[in-house]
Amino acid sequence: MLTNKKILIAGAGGLLGSKVCAALLEDGAHVIATDINVALMTERLAQQGVDLNSALLTCTALDLNDEPLVKAFFATLSGVDGAVNCSYPRNKHYGAKFFDVTLADFNENLSLHLGSSFLFMQQCGVYFKREKTPFSLVNISSIYGVVAPKFDVYNDTPMTMPVEYAAIKSALLHLSKYLTAYLADSGFRSNSVSPGGIFDNQPEQFLQQYKKQTLGKGMLDISDVIGSIKFLLSEHARYVNGQNIIVDDGFSL
Known part of the structure; x- marks a missing residue:
């Protein structure tokens, strides 16, 4: 579905991002893989079996919280x-329990994650306005x-x-709709994928308790989520705009 498409991936060195890169390359896409730590990104891409010398892969450093750098990159x-x-x-300090979260840490984490996501979305919109070619x-987000x-x-x-996670991920859904409505052009699509929990060697007690809330799968494998991402990037989703695809095996029912 994605042969000859050129796709930019931010956070390509992460658990999800590295596997998304590998899957898109397998589909024949040209991938521009970016992350704040290029050495770690290339190591993780190699772990996914990605050929780092492939003509279809471009790796570059990008700090999404560096506004001048992000704008220059786009x-x-x-x-x-x-x-x-x-x-x-x-x-x-991210991940503290509710009553242990300080206002300073709450604000900083929203700025780091939601703020950088706003900048990335904004610059995708700027790119579309400049190039005037279809963009997805x-x-x-998250369940x-x-x-x-x-x-x-x-x-x-x-x-x-x-x-902080709940505040950020819910806000991302609305920002995506905001951007879609603001640009008001079917050539530009902004959509979201909201996975349920993704397996990352969590404690067995948690895995068992989480599984009881699903229809049987329990925690998802990243491969369970990638299909929805591919769909939204493809021509099959040409007029899917401002939407959110939930992939959670019934966790939210």
């Missing part, structure tokens, strides 16, 4: 058909951007659902 782009923002910036933006947390799944574990 100014150099041409021929790009779409973008996926898989980035997940946060500070060292895919934002990665916890759609529904309230089910805190019972964290019982008897050291885990919690960070309040």
